[in-house]
Each structure stands twice: as structure tokens, then as C-alpha cells.
Amino acid sequence: MYDIKVQRVVQNLEKSYSGRIIPMHEWDNKIIPSTTKAILKKHGLQGTLDLENPINCDDSLADAFFKAGWELALELGFYCEDTERVIKVSEEELLESIRDYPDHIVLGEGQDAVTMYPRRPESTVEPLIEASLGIVCSEEIYLPLVQGIVKYPKLVDALHGPSLATVFGHTIRSGSPLETLAGHYESKLKHEALWRAGRPGMCCVGVNSAITEYGHLGGAAEVAGRGNVTQSLCPVEMKVTFSNFHRVLHGLNNGHKLRVGAFSYIGGFAGPPEGAALTCVANDLLVPVILQSDYTSSYVYDIQLFGNCGRKALWANSVSTQAISRNTGYMRNKIVNQTGGPCTEMFMLEAAVGLMNHCVSGASISTQPRSAGGRYTDYITPVECWWTGEVFKSCAGMTRVQANEIAKALLPRYEGDLPASDKGFSVYECYDLKTQRPLPQYQELYSRVRNELIDLGMPLNNVYGDTFAGMDKDVKLHMSL
Amino acid sequence: MSKEELLALLGDAVADGDGDKAVDLAKEAFETGVDPMEVLNDGASKGLSIIGARYSSGDAYLPDLVGSGAAMSAVMDLIFAQTEGTASLDTQGVVIIGQSKGDIHDIGKNVVSALLAVNGFEVHDLGTDVSVKTFYEKALEHNADIIAMSSLLTTSLPFMDDMVRYVNDTGTRERFFCIVGGGPVTADFAESIGADGWGQSAFDCVELCKKLMARGNPGSGPTIKVDSQAEGRA
Ligand code: B12
Numbered sequence: 277m278y279d280i281k282v283q284r285v286v287q288n289l290e291k292s293y294s295g296r297i298i299p300m301h302e303w304d305n306k307i308i309p310s311t312t313k314a315i316l317k318k319h320g321l322q323g324t325l326d327l328e329n330p331i332n333c334d335d336s337l338a339d340a341f342f343k344a345g346w347e348l349a350l351e352l353g354f355y356c357e358d359t360e361r362v363i364k365v366s367e368e369e370l371l372e373s374i375r376d377y378p379d380h381i382v383l384g385e386g387q388d389a390v391t392m393y394p395r396r397p398e399s400t401v402e403p404l405i406e407a408s409l410g411i412v413c414s415e416e417i418y419l420p421l422v423q424g425i426v427k428y429p430k431l432v433d434a435l436h437g438p439s440l441a442t443v444f445g446h447t448i449r450s451g452s453p454l455e456t457l458a459g460h461y462e463s464k465l466k467h468e469a470l471w472r473a474g475r476p477g478m479c480c481v482g483v484n485s486a487i488t489e490y491g492h493l494g495g496a497a498e499v500a501g502r503g504n505v506t507q508s509l510c511p512v513e514m515k516v517t518f519s520n521f522h523r524v525l526h527g528l529n530n531g532h533k534l535r536v537g538a539f540s541y542i543g544g545f546a547g548p549p550e551g552a553a554l555t556c557v558a559n560d561l562l563v564p565v566i567l568q569s570d571y572t573s574s575y576v577y578d579i580q581l582f583g584n585c586g587r588k589a590l591w592a593n594s595v596s597t598q599a600i601s602r603n604t605g606y607m608r609n610k611i612v613n614q615t616g617g618p619c620t621e622m623f624m625l626e627a628a629v630g631l632m633n634h635c636v637s638g639a640s641i642s643t644q645p646r647s648a649g650g651r652y653t654d655y656i657t658p659v660e661c662w663w664t665g666e667v668f669k670s671c672a673g674m675t676r677v678q679a680n681e682i683a684k685a686l687l688p689r690y691e692g693d694l695p696a697s698d699k700g701f702s703v704y705e706c707y708d709l710k711t712q713r714p715l716p717q718y719q720e721l722y723s724r725v726r727n728e729l730i731d732l733g734m735p736l737n738n739v740y741g742d743t744f745a746g747m748d749k750d751v752k753l754h755m756s757l
Numbered sequence: 758m759s760k761e762e763l764l765a766l767l768g769d770a771v772a773d774g775d776g777d778k779a780v781d782l783a784k785e786a787f788e789t790g791v792d793p794m795e796v797l798n799d800g801a802s803k804g805l806s807i808i809g810a811r812y813s814s815g816d817a818y819l820p821d822l823v824g825s826g827a828a829m830s831a832v833m834d835l836i837f838a839q840t841e842g843t844a845s846l847d848t849q850g851v852v853i854i855g856q857s858k859g860d861i862h863d864i865g866k867n868v869v870s871a872l873l874a875v876n877g878f879e880v881h882d883l884g885t886d887v888s889v890k891t892f893y894e895k896a897l898e899h900n901a902d903i904i905a906m907s908s909l910l911t912t913s914l915p916f917m918d919d920m921v922r923y924v925n926d927t928g929t930r931e932r933f934f935c936i937v938g939g940g941p942v943t944a945d946f947a948e949s950i951g952a953d954g955w956g957q958s959a960f961d962c963v964e965l966c967k968k969l970m971a972r973g974n975p976g977s978g979p980t981i982k983v984d985s986q987a988e989g990r991a
Contacts, residue, residue: 304820305820305823305824306820308820309818309820412911412941441911441912447915448912449858449859449912449913449915449916450857450858450859450860450910450912450913450916451858451859451886455859455912485912487859487860487910487912487913488859511861511863512864517861519861541819541864543815543818543819544818544819544864545818545819545820546818547818547820548818579819579864579865579868580815649940650940651940651941652941652943653911653941695986696986696987696988
């Protein structure tokens, strides 16, 4: 029969037809800002942003954000754009969800299966990486690019994959029939690439070319079951659409795990960093109830910096992640939004600071990388995926105090460039897709930055002692193009 | 209270998005004989400059911009009524804005929309997932000067090309400026589809719209590209 999750999703859909009616403009511009502000004030959380200490080390502050986020979640719920009504949840529902939550999740199958665990701040358990982040690539390089991304088994655990803008050479328009085809085609390409890379049982996350639910419908069945994951991402702030429900139900129909996200913006409707941290906590509490996610994918983003590697967003992500890690067993995907592109020091530093922060704050998994903000076709190489894997996993066991000191040392090296960062190089300019190796300039940059950070105290040789040469002993790739 | 004090308070009320207070202060100014155009230019409009500066320094947020825009509209309505429609309250121009078909990323577009409004443009925001036909129909309905399309998705960029071709093919290219922006939209792309303009950020979009309105003649001349951060990026 159906998973119990189906019943709960249906109940929440029903609520979307009976909840309070509010115009969306009012939800965005009045209800979110005023409620967030009032709850911050009530809990004494206004002005707690600490720019000098971007990684929060104060447990009581994290707990206060948890209490306030709990209140916000109960007071607001999620707004359903399609019916213009509010879906509210009760305290019992929040508590039940936390109580019934699993203590681990298995992604993938067979020898390629990996296990995700809840992590508390400073946990010694290694978190997981799903790569890459849906950045568009040219159709003709999809296979070798993915082969490269999953090349090193200890660095990348699940395949999220690039996305496509053409299918059989035809331009895809969002929501058009070609998107339905592209979803299916992408899933097939992923299978083939994983097989070529010798990791056929690796978990596939989402259908990246699914801009609308059509692409998802096209591709989900092709990657049914076997520990695969559906992703469904909600509009900002604290909103949901039928497209989210469609994806969740397709996912459940196909035996997938569910990864559901709802983001928070500094500078947006929730206002200051404290406001965004607060809505982020509320999102992480509401998403598992309303959309029945197995793990959430919520994080804070700074709209003025087009990313989340500046001080404000680092702090807001640290305090909101710790709030949930300390008070629930929820597993969460926390994304770092770099702005620098492939083969830039900027990218490597943003990734290092952002992932170290998520790791010590208690994230269980991260989808990476967002090279050059994910904006440009073919501005993604396997190397950024490997780097994020090395950093995220190696930092397990570091303390927040250590991480905060390293962040403070590294931030001045890149923060001035955040508003106008360098998009770097396309895959053709800095990576060899035939040999699956970075070109010399990228290899040198990688090794240099890695060594510098090791000297600074980041234990980056925890996963692979040595770069490239050491890592290559672990490669399963059995077929090249 | 002196005239200057009253107008300064009005500016603050608009900057704080307090529409009721702004309207009361504007009424008080009229009652004490201040010229409506002075109320507009030396009072309310100052508030828009204040909020613009607060936003760019990170001290104000998106809802604050929206609130100031709404307060300004309320004051404008009052001035319009006060002058029985004779005040020349010409806007900087009429803009139809929306997110390309299939695309629901709307925060960047919302910022653009709010900044255009606080800079004196009449903005009709069609929201997300907007079809080419809807852009066109709304542009006709509001007698728009500018059709502004935003997209963050590579697969929604083709609709921008479709838009420019649609206005061409309907013989209305000379009526509307077509401008594009958002994450993956580059200046080269804008040029390749024959758009009138492209801007990197929301502030650049305001600059771009002002330049186009000053230049006139939609569909003619090279694509205007505005990127105030370009130097930092080079
Ligand atoms: C937040 C976000 C979301 C949120 C959006 C919430 C919301 N209500 O907006 C959610 C979670 C819903 C989402 C969903 C998806 N997303 Co998304 N998302 C992002 C993210 C992280 C930030 C976007 C953002 O808000 N930026 C901040 C704003 C302020 O910037 P902006 O929009 O560019 O606007 C500025 C300028 O461009 C300019 N501007 C904007 N419009 C205009 C217009 C004109 C005329 C002018 C002149 C200027 C201008 O002014 C603005 C202010 O300065 C980006 C990654 C990134 N780092 O950018 C991915 C990203 C855009 N998303 C992406 C994808 C793939 C998706 C999904 C398809 C994922 C999936 N498979 O489900 C879905 C698509 C849903 C849909 N149908 O639209 C990709 C797009 C890749 C591509 N090139 O096509 C990106 C780049 C991520 C990636 N792969 O790295 N996403």
C-alpha cells in the first residue's frame, strides 16, 4: 500500500483548501516582516549578529533561535500560492515529526550505498556530498563531466548532476514538452555515466532539468527506488506551490526519498540576518511536516552578495543550523553558494569557509558546488566537486572555535571581491575531460590552496593524504570516452 | 512647524513606508498653502532617495522598498486629486515587468520592480511564470514604454528571444523597449536577440531605463549595457 507519508501530504493539501485566505502581497510584505520582527524582539534576538565571529560558538544563542523559530513555525505555517491560503501545523504535528524521525537514511544501493546520519555541532561523523548542483552543461559533455564528478568514491557520495539546456540538439523551453523529454533523457545519461564510472548503485538526486513538474514526471520513474531522491524546492519566504506537491507525490509514487527545501533571504522579506536565521529555523521545522521530507534543504542566502559566503550569511547559517542540530535529530542539506568560478582562488576560499561552517554547525549533507553562482553554461568542472568533498568531510571533528578562527583569517582574503567576483574558466579551459584531470594551472592552484589551508589548521588530508596521485589509487573508472 | 520641517517629515514618512502619516503630512502642507509640486519634489521624493540609499547600504530590505513605493503612490494620488489632475505628474516611464515563462525565481525581479517604483517609474509587475503573450497584452493595456523580462533559468532565456521576435512580427517593435536581465542573462545574449538593453543589477536596471527613456526610439540603436560593477570584475 501507500507510504504513510502520502496520507500526511494529502492532509496538508486539504488544508491548503481551507486555511485562512491572504493575498500573497500581504504575506510577503506585511505578515512575514512584521511577525519575524515581533518574534525576534520578544526573544531578545534583534542585534545578535556578530560580524567579528561569523561562526557562532554560543549554544544558548542557538537554543534561543530554536525556541523563537518554533514559535514562528506555529504562528505562520506555510502559504500556498495556488490557493492563496495558509497551511498551519499544530505543536503535536511538530513534536510527532521529530519523534518519528529516523536515526539514519541510506542513499543508493549495493556497494555504492552510503548512510546519512544526524549530526550535532562539532560532530565527528563525516557528512555527505551530493554533486553537482544543476549547473547547465552542454549536452555533448554530460557523460564525461558526470564521470569526472563521481571519480573519487570518498569525495562524492550521491549524484545530483548538471542540467541540460538542449536535448538532441533542440533548445529546451521551460515547461514545454521538450522538458518532459529532457527529464527522461537526463536520468538515462546519469545511469550510463555512473555505470561507466564503476559506481552504478550511487544515489541519484532529483531531476535537474526539471524546471517544472513536467521534467520531473519525465525523469523520476527512470530513477525509481534504489535509494534515489526527489528534490522539491519551495519559493521564498515560507511558501509552497502545487508544483512542490506534484514533485513530492511523484517522488513517493516512485519510491524515492524526499529532499525538500525552503530558503531564507537576508535583505528579502525576512529582513536582517537575524530575521533570515529565524525563518530558516522555522523552515527546517515545517518542511518535514508539510512536505514530509526525509531531509530538508534550507539555508540562508544574502541577496546583496548573490551568495552566502559573506559574514552575515555565514553567521545566519551557523546559528540556524546549530539551532536545529542541538534540539532535534533532523538531517539537513546545507548549501554553500559560491560566487567565484572554476579555477579561481575565490571559489576555493568561499567553499572552504562555507563548508567548514556547515560541517561544524551540524549539517548532514551538502549539495555542491555553485561555481560562478551556477549562472553560466559549462562553468563547472569535477574539481570544484572534489574540493568541496575534501573540505566538508575533513572538517568533521573540528570545534566551532577553531573553525571561527580560520574563517576570520580567510574572510579578508576574499570578502572584498564578493560583490563582483570572477567567473573563472569554463570546463574546456581548465579541465581535460579525456584524461579526467585538471589542467596544470588548476592542479597547481588546488595544491597550493590546499597546502595553505592545511598550514592554517584545516585537516584537509583527513580523507586522502595526498592530492591527485594519492586519490587516483581509489578510482573505479573502467571506461574512458 | 516651518515648511521645511514639514517637508522633511514627509520625506521621512515616505522613507519609513508610513503611507498614512505621509498622506496626513501632505494634506497639512496643502492646507498651509505649500505648492503641490513642492510637496512632491522637496518632500515625498526625498523620501525615495533616502530609502534607496538605505537599501544599498544594507540597512533596509525588500519590504521597506515596497512600503516606500506604496507610501509614495498614496501621496501622488493625493497630489493628483489636489490639482484636479492638472499637475504634471509625469512618471519616468511605464514599465511592464515579470519573470519569464516557467521561472518562479522572483526575488531579484521584486527588487528591480521596487527600485524602479521608488525611482519614479510606473511599474506593473506581472509576477512569475509569465508568457510572452501576457507580457505583450499587458504592455498594450498599460501603454507601456518598457517591457522588462527577468530570468534565472537558461531554459527560460529562449522566451526573451521569442518576446523580441513577437513585437517585431506584430509590427509594434517601435512601441516598446525590450530589456532583459537576471542571473544567466549576459550582455552578449541581450545583444544577440536584439534587445534594447541589459543590466547586471537592479540599480543598473534603473539606470538603463532612464537611459532608454532619454534616448527614445525603441528597436533602433545598439543594445545599451549597464554594469556598474564591471570594473571590479575585470
Ligand atoms: C533562491 C534560488 C531558488 C529559489 C527561488 C526562490 C524565489 N522565490 O526566488 C527556489 C528554491 C524556488 C529555486 C528553484 C529552482 N532553481 Co534556483 N536558485 C536560487 C539561487 C540560489 C538564488 C537566486 C536569487 O534569488 N538570487 C538573488 C537575486 C537578487 O539575484 P537575481 O535574481 O539575479 O537578480 C538581480 C540581477 O540579476 C538583476 N535583475 C534581475 N532581473 C532583472 C531584469 C532586468 C530587466 C534587469 C535589467 C536586471 C535584472 O537585479 C537583481 C538584483 O540586483 C540561484 C543560484 C544563485 N546563486 O544565483 C539558483 C538557480 C537560479 N536555480 C537554479 C535551478 C536549476 C532551479 C530549479 C530548476 C531547481 C530544480 N531542479 O528544482 C528550480 C526552478 C524552479 C522554477 N520553475 O523556477 C539554477 C539555474 C541554472 C540555470 N542557469 O538555468 C541556479 C543558478 C542554481 C544553480 N544551478 O547553480 N531556486
